[in-house]
Amino acid sequence: MNIYDVSEKAKVSIATVSRVLNGNPNVSEKTRTRVLEVMDELGYTPNVFARGLGLGTIQTIGIMCSDSSDPYLAHAIYFLERELRSYGYDSILCCTGSSLETKRQYFDLLRSKKVDAIILAGSKFIEMKAKDNQYIIDASAEIPIMLVNGYLKGDNIYCTLCDDRMAIQTAAGKLIASGCRDILYLYTSNSYSGTNKMKGYRDALTTHGLPLREEYIHNCRKDVLSARDLLLELHNSGLVFDAVMTSDDTLAVGAVKYAHATGRSIPDDLSIVGYNNSIYAVCTDPELTSIDTKVEALCTSTVNTLMGVFNGGNVPSRTTIAADLIKRATTKF
Amino acid sequence: MNIYDVSEKAKVSIATVSRVLNGNPNVSEKTRTRVLEVMDELGYTPNVFARGLGLGTIQTIGIMCSDSSDPYLAHAIYFLERELRSYGYDSILCCTGSSLETKRQYFDLLRSKKVDAIILAGSKFIEMKAKDNQYIIDASAEIPIMLVNGYLKGDNIYCTLCDDRMAIQTAAGKLIASGCRDILYLYTSNSYSGTNKMKGYRDALTTHGLPLREEYIHNCRKDVLSARDLLLELHNSGLVFDAVMTSDDTLAVGAVKYAHATGRSIPDDLSIVGYNNSIYAVCTDPELTSIDTKVEALCTSTVNTLMGVFNGGNVPSRTTIAADLIKRATTKF
Numbered sequence: 001m002n003i004y005d006v007s008e009k010a011k012v013s014i015a016t017v018s019r020v021l022n023g024n025p026n027v028s029e030k031t032r033t034r035v036l037e038v039m040d041e042l043g044y045t046p047n048v049f050a051r052g053l054g055l056g057t058i059q060t061i062g063i064m065c066s067d068s069s070d071p072y073l074a075h076a077i078y079f080l081e082r083e084l085r086s087y088g089y090d091s092i093l094c095c096t097g098s099s100l101e102t103k104r105q106y107f108d109l110l111r112s113k114k115v116d117a118i119i120l121a122g123s124k125f126i127e128m129k130a131k132d133n134q135y136i137i138d139a140s141a142e143i144p145i146m147l148v149n150g151y152l153k154g155d156n157i158y159c160t161l162c163d164d165r166m167a168i169q170t171a172a173g174k175l176i177a178s179g180c181r182d183i184l185y186l187y188t189s190n191s192y193s194g195t196n197k198m199k200g201y202r203d204a205l206t207t208h209g210l211p212l213r214e215e216y217i218h219n220c221r222k223d224v225l226s227a228r229d230l231l232l233e234l235h236n237s238g239l240v241f242d243a244v245m246t247s248d249d250t251l252a253v254g255a256v257k258y259a260h261a262t263g264r265s266i267p268d269d270l271s272i273v274g275y276n277n278s279i280y281a282v283c284t285d286p287e288l289t290s291i292d293t294k295v296e297a298l299c300t301s302t303v304n305t306l307m308g309v310f311n312g313g314n315v316p317s318r319t320t321i322a323a324d325l326i327k328r329a330t331t332k333f
Numbered sequence: 334m335n336i337y338d339v340s341e342k343a344k345v346s347i348a349t350v351s352r353v354l355n356g357n358p359n360v361s362e363k364t365r366t367r368v369l370e371v372m373d374e375l376g377y378t379p380n381v382f383a384r385g386l387g388l389g390t391i392q393t394i395g396i397m398c399s400d401s402s403d404p405y406l407a408h409a410i411y412f413l414e415r416e417l418r419s420y421g422y423d424s425i426l427c428c429t430g431s432s433l434e435t436k437r438q439y440f441d442l443l444r445s446k447k448v449d450a451i452i453l454a455g456s457k458f459i460e461m462k463a464k465d466n467q468y469i470i471d472a473s474a475e476i477p478i479m480l481v482n483g484y485l486k487g488d489n490i491y492c493t494l495c496d497d498r499m500a501i502q503t504a505a506g507k508l509i510a511s512g513c514r515d516i517l518y519l520y521t522s523n524s525y526s527g528t529n530k531m532k533g534y535r536d537a538l539t540t541h542g543l544p545l546r547e548e549y550i551h552n553c554r555k556d557v558l559s560a561r562d563l564l565l566e567l568h569n570s571g572l573v574f575d576a577v578m579t580s581d582d583t584l585a586v587g588a589v590k591y592a593h594a595t596g597r598s599i600p601d602d603l604s605i606v607g608y609n610n611s612i613y614a615v616c617t618d619p620e621l622t623s624i625d626t627k628v629e630a631l632c633t634s635t636v637n638t639l640m641g642v643f644n645g646g647n648v649p650s651r652t653t654i655a656a657d658l659i660k661r662a663t664t665k666f
Contacts, residue, residue, distance in 0.1 A: 060425075067411065074407035078400065081428050090446065092393075093426045095414050113423065224615050253616045260618045282557050283586045283616040285593045 010038040013311040015087055026086070060090040061306070062110035064103070065121040068095045070222075071278045072295060076121045076148055079299035087307055089116070098124060104135055117143050117306055123150040123193035144309045146302050149293075151192045151318070158309065160302045160319045162293045164193050167323035168200030169207075171273050171291060172245060174325070176208045178332040180243040180271055186230070186255075187247040188222040197247050197275070215239060220251055227254025228261065235262060242270060249274035249281050249290055256284040256330065272330040286329030293323050343371040346644040348420050359419065393423040394639070395443035397436070398454040401428045403555075404611045405628060409454045409481055412632035420640055422449070431457060437468055450476050450639055456483040456526035477642045479635050482626075484525045484651070491642065493635045493652045495626045497526050500656035501533030502540075504606050504624060505578060507658070509541045511665040513576040513604055516543075519563070519588075520580040521555040530580050530608070548572060553584055560587025561594065568595060575603060582607035582614050582623055589617040589663065605663040619662030626656050 007014045012031060019027045020035040027035075061084050065073045081091045092115060094106040103125060110118055118139070120126075125147070127133055133152055136145055140156040147159040175183055185201045187194055198217070205212055216239075220230050231244065231254065244255040252274030256266065264270045266286055274281050274290035281288040301319050308315035327333065340347045345364060352360045353368040360368075394417050398406045414424045425448060427439040436458060443451055451472070453459075458480070460466055466485055469478055473489040480492040508516055518534045520527055531550070538545055549572075553563050564577065564587065577588040585607030589599065597603045599619055607614050607623035614621040634652050641648035660666065 063426075068401070068414070069404070069408045069411040071402070071404065071407070074404070074410075075402045077407075077410075077426070078402040078428050081401070081426050085427070090425050092423050093396075093410070093414050094418070095411050224612065250612070257618055279557065279583070280613075280616055283613055285590055285618075 005042060006035065006038050009042065010035045013307075015307045015311055019086075019088060057116050058090075058114060059088055060092055060113070060115050062092050062094065062113070062115040062118040063121060064094045064096050064106055064110070064118065064125065066096055066098050066103075066124045068093065070122075071280075072276050072293075073122050075295045076299055079296050080119060080121065080148070080303065083300055083303035087303065100127060100132055107135060107139065111139060111143070115143070116310070117146060119146040119148060119302060119306075120150060121148045123147075123191035124189070126150045126152050126192050128190070144306060146306050148298055148302050149193050156309075158302075158305050158315065158317055158319075160298050160305065160321065162193070162298060163320050163322050164293070165196040165200040165203070167291045167293070167325070168197045168245065168275075169204045170200075171289075171325055172201055172204030173208065174333040175243045175245070175271055175273065175331065176204065176210065178271065181210065182241045183216065183243040183245055184231075184234070184239075184241045185217045185245050185247075186220045186227060186251045187217070188220060188251065189247070194247060201245060216241065220254075222248055222250055224250050224254045224257065227251040228257040229254075231255055231258035232261060243272070244270065245273045247275050249276050249278045249288060252288050252290065252330070253280050253284055256286075256288070266330050267332045271332060274330075277324075277326050281326070281328065284330075289328045289331040289333075290326050291323050292326050294321050297321050338375060339368065339371050342375065343368045346640075348640045348644060352419075352421060390449050391423075391447060392421055393425055393446070393448050395425050395427065395446070395448040395451040396454060397427045397429050397439055397443070397451065397458065399429055399431050399436075399457045401426065403455075404613075405609050405626075406455050408628045409632055412629045413452060413454065413481070413636065416633055416636035420636065433460060433465055440468060440472065444472055444476070448476070449643070450479060452479040452481060452635060452639075453483060454481045456480075456524035457522070459483045459485050459525050461523070477639060479639050481631055481635050482526050489642075491635075491638050491648065491650055491652075493631050493638065493654065495526070495631060496653050496655050497626070498529040498533040498536070500624045500626070500658070501530045501578065501608075502537045503533075504622075504658055505534055505537030506541065507666040508576045508578070508604055508606065508664065509537065509543065511604065514543065515574045516549065516576040516578055517564075517567070517572075517574045518550045518578050518580075519553045519560060519584045520550070521553060521584065522580070527580060534578060549574065553587075555581055555583055557583050557587045557590065560584040561590040562587075564588055564591035565594060576605070577603065578606045580608050582609050582611045582621060585621050585623065585663070586613050586617055589619075589621070599663050600665045604665060607663075610657075610659050614659070614661065617663075622661045622664040622666075623659050624656050625659050627654050630654050 007017045020032050068077055084091050096103045096106045137154045140154050145157045151159045220227050246252045252272050255272045259266050259270050274288040277290040277292035281290040305315050340350045353365050417424050429436045429439045470487045473487045478490045484492045553560050579585045585605050588605045592599050592603050607621040610623040610625035614623040638648050
């Protein structure tokens, strides 16, 4: 006797049975009554440990993130936990750090707990070399794997992505339209998301007939003061630039601090564009124009897709969500 | 046959058996060998679902926080999960929001999962009225309850606290010694921690023979722009102040923005002190003097205490950790 029997007999989805079990208000009174009647009829008692004995599901999802103290990932965890909870699922959290070995260990640990699915939050989980991702593909034969803003092709792997490439391309296009010609790009990572942002930057320059110069592209630690110091160094080396685009707001905060340190006026003499539209974007004077990557929508969509998978629905393996450009005071547009 | 039998026969703690089971390197080779031999001898197979059947423990701790996207709590969750993991414990995360009713629902949910303990992260879980905390005291008869920077008296309740009162008192004393006389205090909450910070502010003024004026104490939303706007309003109402102390860095960032908006010079004309020494403290120009509340030490201590409780050790019900004053550029000291 398990949740599947209830779902089948009541002719509703597993997610609906879950919602009834967990008192989620998102169920009509009629459906709730039918589900409760069927449970009564079948003598069903919810048992969170059932799956451990091979009887059903533990109603628990593993969430892996590289670092929950990163603001973007902290928000992602918050929204994922909230959405999963609304469907009656617990979340086991694993903060993995960034080494492949540790990520694999945590992944195996979650599998040994027999979680119903694993969500990989953030784009840091997909490695450049295909063989390093094989353990994820292998696992997907048994449980759904959900990627939040990461991409990996596979039969039971579902990706929800922000359109980072288009977001950066659009913002760069607006900088160019507002008169900027020498646009620095600072990035923190070569992840799937990082690579797409870089493509967006290159596309914009090419589309507008501007030269692609490698000395205008720099890797930087995801850290305010590292970004400030890198810009001071480039400035002192004589590099001329009239705009700074970044793959993260923390770097853009560093760019504001660089401008303050050198007396450059924002946005007249220097434009700055952040990324993620985090709370950092309003900490500076002037406040940052930034790209809102819709982390809440990404997380909601991820959980909805997962529930669709559990229900055996025909769900898309890849969902892309458009970002928003939030205009504040560090750009002329 | 369970982990307790193994621990007893091998004459090591449960935590040590956990560490061996989870491949934690923090165990001597000799101990590891003994534990593995005993497991073999007793035919012990680790079973994460054992506790659900009344056989042992599910090696899972419930962590409740009001909002994991708050930077302080995000760090706390990161450190708690990491420490618990090092002892072989999973963490089930619940982001509860702030209403008492929701907090109670999540608390009951975690108890129904038969977690081994519940950690309440942050001081928002203890209510002003004693009767509103009775459900926590009732639960502590069955499982240990751990409070991170909150306080509640009870037999099986363990609190790890930052000495917020002394931290604010010390910082206010230094402001006074540096010549400030009209010190505003902005706070966000009347939690246990919030109340102690307020006491520290009042103590400092009294100790130095300065008047306690209620018009210098203001509640504010935990939000950069709310703090800026509140200060602009007080400024425009004619209130004279030469320093702003805050219960959170976000408010101090708002104070820097207020100073920029009004042309007041920091720290010559206005001193500002933040709280939590978060990444916000280095986002502003000038950077914030702030109080480091040692969130990592608090979390490590909480988990160590919990492991002591599981081992039946004589552990303190209350541990207090001193904060550090981090001097940057918004104060004259």
